Amino acid sequence: MDLFSAHNITKHFSNHTALNKVSISVPEQSIFGLLGPNGAGKTTFLRIINQITAPDEGDLFFSGKKLTPKHIEQIGYLPEERGLYKKMKVGEQALYLAQLKGIKKKAAIKKLKYWFEKFEILTWWNRKVEELSKGMQQKVQFIITILHEPKLLIFDEPFSGFDPINVNLIKDEILKLRDNGSTIIFSTHNMASVEELCDHIALIDNSIKILDGKVKDIKKEYKSNTYEVVYTDFIGNLNSILDNNFKLLEQNQEDDLYKAKIKLPDETRPNDLLQNLMPHLVINSFNEIIPTMNDIFIAKVKRNENTK
Amino acid sequence: MKKILLIIQREYLTRVKKRSFIIMTILGPVLMAALMIVPIYIAQLSDSEKKVIEILDETGIFLNRFTNTDNISFRHIFTDLQTAKDNFAESGDYALLYIPKTQIALPTTAILYSDIQPNINVKSYIKRIMSKEIEEQKLIININKLNLDQKDREIAMDIPNSIKTSINLSTIKITEEGYEEKTFTEVSMVLGIFSGILIYFFIFLFGSQVMRGVIEEKTSRIVEVIISSVKPFQLMMGKIVGIALVGLTQILLWIVLTFAIVSIFQISFADKLPVKSTEILSTNNQLIPVEQLQTTNENTDEITRIFEAIYSINFGVMIFSFLFYFLFGYLLYAALFAAVGSAVDSEADTQQFMLPITIPLIFAIIMAQFIIQNPEGPVSFWLSIIPFTSPIIMMVRIPFGVSNVEVVLSMSLLVLGFLGTTWLAAKIYRTGILMYGKKVNYKELWKWMKY
Numbered sequence: 001m002d003l004f005s006a007h008n009i010t011k012h013f014s015n016h017t018a019l020n021k022v023s024i025s026v027p028e029q030s031i032f033g034l035l036g037p038n039g040a041g042k043t044t045f046l047r048i049i050n051q052i053t054a055p056d057e058g059d060l061f062f063s064g065k066k067l068t069p070k071h072i073e074q075i076g077y078l079p080e081e082r083g084l085y086k087k088m089k090v091g092e093q094a095l096y097l098a099q100l101k102g103i104k105k106k107a108a109i110k111k112l113k114y115w116f117e118k119f120e121i122l123t124w125w126n127r128k129v130e131e132l133s134k135g136m137q138q139k140v141q142f143i144i145t146i147l148h149e150p151k152l153l154i155f156d157e158p159f160s161g162f163d164p165i166n167v168n169l170i171k172d173e174i175l176k177l178r179d180n181g182s183t184i185i186f187s188t189h190n191m192a193s194v195e196e197l198c199d200h201i202a203l204i205d206n207s208i209k210i211l212d213g214k215v216k217d218i219k220k221e222y223k224s225n226t227y228e229v230v231y232t233d234f235i236g237n238l239n240s241i242l243d244n245n246f247k248l249l250e251q252n253q254e255d256d257l258y259k260a261k262i263k264l265p266d267e268t269r270p271n272d273l274l275q276n277l278m279p280h281l282v283i284n285s286f287n288e289i290i291p292t293m294n295d296i297f298i299a300k301v302k303r304n305e306n307t308k
Numbered sequence: 309m310k311k312i313l314l315i316i317q318r319e320y321l322t323r324v325k326k327r328s329f330i331i332m333t334i335l336g337p338v339l340m341a342a343l344m345i346v347p348i349y350i351a352q353l354s355d356s357e358k359k360v361i362e363i364l365d366e367t368g369i370f371l372n373r374f375t376n377t378d379n380i381s382f383r384h385i386f387t388d389l390q391t392a393k394d395n396f397a398e399s400g401d402y403a404l405l406y407i408p409k410t411q412i413a414l415p416t417t418a419i420l421y422s423d424i425q426p427n428i429n430v431k432s433y434i435k436r437i438m439s440k441e442i443e444e445q446k447l448i449i450n451i452n453k454l455n456l457d458q459k460d461r462e463i464a465m466d467i468p469n470s471i472k473t474s475i476n477l478s479t480i481k482i483t484e485e486g487y488e489e490k491t492f493t494e495v496s497m498v499l500g501i502f503s504g505i506l507i508y509f510f511i512f513l514f515g516s517q518v519m520r521g522v523i524e525e526k527t528s529r530i531v532e533v534i535i536s537s538v539k540p541f542q543l544m545m546g547k548i549v550g551i552a553l554v555g556l557t558q559i560l561l562w563i564v565l566t567f568a569i570v571s572i573f574q575i576s577f578a579d580k581l582p583v584k585s586t587e588i589l590s591t592n593n594q595l596i597p598v599e600q601l602q603t604t605n606e607n608t609d610e611i612t613r614i615f616e617a618i619y620s621i622n623f624g625v626m627i628f629s630f631l632f633y634f635l636f637g638y639l640l641y642a643a644l645f646a647a648v649g650s651a652v653d654s655e656a657d658t659q660q661f662m663l664p665i666t667i668p669l670i671f672a673i674i675m676a677q678f679i680i681q682n683p684e685g686p687v688s689f690w691l692s693i694i695p696f697t698s699p700i701i702m703m704v705r706i707p708f709g710v711s712n713v714e715v716v717l718s719m720s721l722l723v724l725g726f727l728g729t730t731w732l733a734a735k736i737y738r739t740g741i742l743m744y745g746k747k748v749n750y751k752e753l754w755k756w757m758k759y
Contacts, residue, residue, distance in 0.1 A: 053742075078533075084530055
């Protein structure tokens with residue numbers, strides 16, 4: 001069951017197209033990564049989901065029903081361009097924003113106290129926002145976003161501005177939120193976090209969706225049957241001992257260890273390569289090279305540009 | 309609806325709690341009251357000083373003719389001029405009146421010696437007494453020539469008095485009314501211009517608060533967080549209404565506090581204020597002896613007349629229309645200010661878009677001085693009907709009295725104008741607040757309106 005889906009979303013601005021027939025579907029209780037280079041249309045897409053801007057064409061569905069303003073209270077949004085009123089006190093401000101989301105004042109105070117304590121920021125309650133560092137402000141904003149326990153959470157670049165410790169804190173919270181039943185859409189440039197967190201991704205480039213699916217499937221699809229061998233006790237070009245159907249991609253030396261990347265023809269198992277190599281050298285490690293999301297991202301975007 | 313109330317509440321409370329608001333609220337009425345009280349107080353102060361005038365009368369005609377008033381007392385001295393002058397320098401008296409001896413005719417000249425420029429009231433008082441005395445002397449001389457018996461003589465002596473009195477009474481009545489009429493116009497002018505300028509000032513003051521608020525939300529990047537919960541229009545209207553309430557609070561506090569301060573002042577300094585003269589004037593329709601009117605201090609008279617004129621203005625109507633034109637004039641422009649704020653990234657960039665907002669306001673203020681000359685003319689009519697100038701121009705005209713039809717027309721058009729600008733501004737606003745780092749021009753704004 002998809003919690004959220006978008007069909008053929010198109011959005012034109014006066015002199016360019018921000019989104020061209022983009023469709024996604026986000027299964028319930030999953031983390032969905034929205035990837036793409038700068039200016040691809042991610043933020044516009046997230047704004048459309050939040051009903052901040054209206055699409056020119058296309059339909060949006062929330063739990064199978066057409067998305068309407070009454071769904072706002074079930075959506076939490078942490079925009080990329082985020083800030084707080086500088087002159088307002090932290091607690092007062094968090095309370096205000098929580099009430100705008102439709103939480104009653106008493107309940108909001110109780111929840112805020114809980115989260116402030118959890119994030120160890122309760123002592124800031126009566127401090128003015130301008131006294132806080134950017135990272136501290138981000139924590140407050142994160143709390144405000146998730147406070148009303150929305151079914152759908154949308155984070156636009158949630159990790160920007162956080163130090164590594166807080167990035168981990170936020171990551172853990174995001175995973176916990178999913179485990180507790182929330183569905184999460186987030187956009188990021190941080191590919192490492194995509195691999196750690198995302199169940200599904202969609203890659204948007206130049207207003208068009210060029211890739212989507214489960215992270216596992218995509219990675220499997222982009223594997224090229226290439227292996228890295230680390231070995232010793234052999235000096236010289238590996239080509240001299242490799243069978244013809246194995247292709248040596250690169251070979252280099254680090255201290256007294258040698259490394260080589262070898263591509264196998266399709267339908268060939270790694271065992272064949274090992275059998276070929278074992279008589280000639282000592283193998284220290286043998287790994288399949290799995291493309292990172294980073295590699296896939298770059299490859300896909302570059303190819304998309306070349307085809308234009 | 310509940311959300312817009314939350315926004316209004318925040319906008320209102322954060323501003324009302326600010327130190328600058330509290331200071332302005334207290335300082336405003338103090339300044340206003342000072343503006344009303346100080347000139348009167350100063351006028352009182354300079355008059356309440358007791359002036360002693362020495363009289364060196366070589367003719368002897370005026371002995372004991374100068375009657376003391378509240379603040380002038382006369383003292384006759386009997387020396388030569390040189391000694392009198394020498395003594396005067398040391399005495400610290402106000403002035404020395406020297407009436408030189410004449411050989412044949414009655415004296416027509418006198419010299420007033422003084423350290424400072426003598427008060428105009430003092431001079432006119434002396435002149436009046438002297439000419440009255442000399443007239444009487446001349447009359448006696450002329451009657452003496454007629455060789456009348458005692459009874460006829462008395463009648464003859466009485467002739468000029470009766471004639472004079474009647475003439476004076478009618479003259480005074482005419483000038484009195486004419487003068488009052490004139491004062492009334494002047495007070496209306498001052499009041500009209502004053503309220504026009506206040507409206508102008510308040511529209512700018514609170515309008516730019518709206519603009520700054522929008523820029524603050526935009527530059528602090530909180531706007532996107534908020535508009536994921538509420539519509540941009542709700543945010544804009546919440547801000548505009550919130551600040552309108554701040555403005556109304558401030559103005560009402562100013563009015564109440566100003567009246568409070570002035571009345572406290574009036575009570576505690578009642579004896580020093582020209583209450584007595586007011587009583588005289590209020591019985592104006594009855595015949596008042598010339599002397600009595602003449603002896604009242606002219607300065608005090610003028611102030612009293614102004615007060616009379618002020619009291620004759622219907623303050624209920626003034627305050628109601630002021631609040632109405634302030635509120636809707638502000639609302640009309642506030643939406644435009646919000647649109648400008650949404651289109652720029654910082655306050656420094658607002659200049660180019662401020663022009664269309666400031667021009668009608670400044671134009672109205674400039675025109676106001678011509679309007680007061682001719683508050684019923686066609687220019688006055690049109691400018692007080694067009695919503696962009698009507699808040700200022702109608703306020704200028706109202707103290708002169710404007711027909712109800714015109715006021716209703718002007719007010720309804722202003723409300724329509726407010727709806728129109730808000731509708732237009734909302735279109736610019738909802739696009740503008742999410743637009744960063746883009747140099748915006750009028751062509752761009754036009755496009756946003758059509759989205």
